[in-house]
Amino acid sequence: xxxxxxxxxxxxxxxxxxxxxxxxxxxxxxxxxxxxxxxxxxxxxxxxxxxxxxxxxxxxxxxxxxxxxxxxxxxxxxxxxxxxxxxxxxxxxxxxxxxxxxxxxxxxxxxxxxxxxxxxxxxxxxxxxxxxxxxxxxxxxxxxxxxxxxxxxxxxxxxxxxxxxxxxxxxxxxxxxxxxxxxxxxxxxxxxxxxxxxxxxxxxxxxxxxxx
Amino acid sequence: xxxxxxxxxxxxxxxxxxxxxxxxxxxxxxxxxxxxxxxxxxxxxxxxxxxxxxxxxxxxxxxxxxxxxxxxxxxxxxxxxxxxxxxxxxxxxxxxxxxxxxxxxxxxxxxxxxxxxxxxxxxxxxxxxxxxxxxxxxxxxxxxxxxxxxxxxxxx
Numbered sequence: 001x002x003x004x005x006x007x008x009x010x011x012x013x014x015x016x017x018x019x020x021x022x023x024x025x026x027x028x029x030x031x032x033x034x035x036x037x038x039x040x041x042x043x044x045x046x047x048x049x050x051x052x053x054x055x056x057x058x059x060x061x062x063x064x065x066x067x068x069x070x071x072x073x074x075x076x077x078x079x080x081x082x083x084x085x086x087x088x089x090x091x092x093x094x095x096x097x098x099x100x101x102x103x104x105x106x107x108x109x110x111x112x113x114x115x116x117x118x119x120x121x122x123x124x125x126x127x128x129x130x131x132x133x134x135x136x137x138x139x140x141x142x143x144x145x146x147x148x149x150x151x152x153x154x155x156x157x158x159x160x161x162x163x164x165x166x167x168x169x170x171x172x173x174x175x176x177x178x179x180x181x182x183x184x185x186x187x188x189x190x191x192x193x194x195x196x197x198x199x200x201x202x203x204x205x206x207x208x209x210x211x212x
Numbered sequence: 213x214x215x216x217x218x219x220x221x222x223x224x225x226x227x228x229x230x231x232x233x234x235x236x237x238x239x240x241x242x243x244x245x246x247x248x249x250x251x252x253x254x255x256x257x258x259x260x261x262x263x264x265x266x267x268x269x270x271x272x273x274x275x276x277x278x279x280x281x282x283x284x285x286x287x288x289x290x291x292x293x294x295x296x297x298x299x300x301x302x303x304x305x306x307x308x309x310x311x312x313x314x315x316x317x318x319x320x321x322x323x324x325x326x327x328x329x330x331x332x333x334x335x336x337x338x339x340x341x342x343x344x345x346x347x348x349x350x351x352x353x354x355x356x357x358x359x360x361x362x363x364x365x366x367x368x
Contacts, residue, residue, distance in 0.1 A: 091255070093345035104331045105267040105324045105343040111254035113272060119233060120253040122272055 056142065056208040061188075061196040063142045066149070068186045070176035074129075077136030085184050100130040116180040123183065125175035132156065146207035160205045168194050215279040219244070220288030230276035235259045237275055238285060246286035246319050250348070257347030260320035260327075261285045267327040269346075286319035289326055298329045298368055305364035313351035321347050325361050333368045335361060 065071065073082035079096040080089040097103040102110070112128035134154035137145055148154055149163065158166060167173055176186040186193070200206070214227045219242065226237055233252075238244045238261070250258030252271045259270040262284040263277075289299035302325050305311075312318045321344070328335055328343040335343065340358050349357070 093342055095342055103342045104339070105260075105327050106346055107266060107268075110266070110268040110346075111272045113274065113277060117272055118231070120272060122254050 054203070054206070058196075058200040058203055058206065059142055059146050059208055061193070062200050063145055065186055065188075065193050065196075066137060066145060068176065068184075070179055070183065070186045071173075072137060075131045075135055075137040077133070077138045079133070081130055096130050096133070100132055121181045123175070123179060123181070126171045128172060143208045143210055146205075150205050150207065160201050163205075164197055164201050167197055213276075215275055217278045217280070218282045220284055220291075226275065228275045230274060232275045233271050234261070234273040234275065234278055234283070235270040237278075238270060238283075244285050244287050246290075248316055248319055250317070250320070255348070256317070257320040257324060258317050260323040260347065262323060262327060265327075265330070267324050284323075286323060289322065296326070296330070298333075298364075299326050301364040301367045302326050302329065302360070304367070305360040309356050309360045309363060311353055311356040311360045313349075313353050317347060317349045317351075321349065321353075321357055325357070325364070329361065329364060329368060334365050 066075075069082070069085045069087050073084075073087055076082055081094055081096070082088060083090050092106060094106045095103050097107070102108045108128045108130075111122050113122075113124040114126050115124045116122070117124060132154075135148065135156075137148065140148060150160065152158065155163065174190065177190045179185055188196075213230050214225060215230075216223060216225050218224065219238075224242065226241055228237055228241060235247060235249060235252075238247050239249070247261055247270055248258040249271070250256035254269040254272045257269070260267050261270045262268070262282075263273060264282050265284075289295050290303060295303065302322055306318075306322065311321075324344055324347050328339065332339050332343075337358065340361055344354075344357065344361075
């Protein structure tokens with residue numbers, strides 16, 4: 001009895017201490033309120049919070065690249081492609097059109113060819129076109145941007161592997177790192193970006209929980 | 213390097229550097245000088261021609277891009293024999309409304325108007341704004357161009 005009482009007292013003390021520490025840190029209340037109040041669920045919640053923090057860190061460098069003008073200019077949330085580092089609307093009233101390739105007479109391929117023009121400086125890469133409206137990123141926080149990126153309903157049915165493939169091998173995407181002329185290349189260098197992208201993908205492509 | 217291209221319905225052989233802009237192939241090699249040089253940077257529309265029926269800036273299209281394809285220039289839409297009904301309607305409307313002032317941009321304007329009316333026979337003002345915005349006119353004949361496109365649309 002005495003030994004049992006001692007174990008119980010110790011156990012109660014440990015529980016009380018843990019609850020006190022968590023409460024002092026301001027974490028215990030939210031963890032317990034979200035779950036059933038057991039220590040096991042608290043640990044899971046803590047783990048979840050930790051992974052959310054990791055997710056945010058893993059996606060941040062990816063988001064920074066997606067927000068670069070070389071990427072974002074063709075991912076508008078309206079029907080106007082953008083130009084330049086200041087991301088002004090495309091001159092000549094160029095608009096999206098029904099197939100993301102421009103309206104009549106203002107088709108992307110009317111001027112943008114498979115490579116940069118050495119004569120005029122007009123940029124070019126294979127399949128020059130706008131991203132679909134569902135993949136408009138302008139103004140999105142990290143959480144929304146990430147959620148949009150991985151949503152197959154919005155991204156053209158791409159799973160995570162296909163997304164990585166797109167950002168690793170698509171010539172139009174790669175153009176962003178070698179845009180030529182006086183255009184600012186995407187940073188960091190593409191190999192480093194691929195490492196960061198792969199790290200995020202290998203972790204299950206987690207998205208930050210809240211908008212940044 | 214030799215290329216074969218159908219220009220205004222006629223199969224034509226050209227032997228030029230593959231990177232030669234189509235504009236210079238047309239003007240210098242084939243003497244089709246109706247297509248004008250304006251800016252050389254896809255900013256003005258003066259050099260507009262059709263490539264496989266679609267308006268393009270010939271200053272940006274290279275010779276290698278047109279191998280085996282169809283190119284239509286202003287000469288191809290104004291000839292009585294070769295002009296399509298849309299092109300004839302545009303030409304008649306342009307003359308009726310006396311659209312041109314100095315005329316330098318007009319080959320490009322007409323090629324874009326034909327391109328628009330071929331795809332959208334009854335364009336709205338918004339359609340016209342979007343489809344013709346890439347063609348600059350220093351004489352500012354834009355109102356007459358818009359009116360002429362509507363006029364041509366009535367007869368198509």
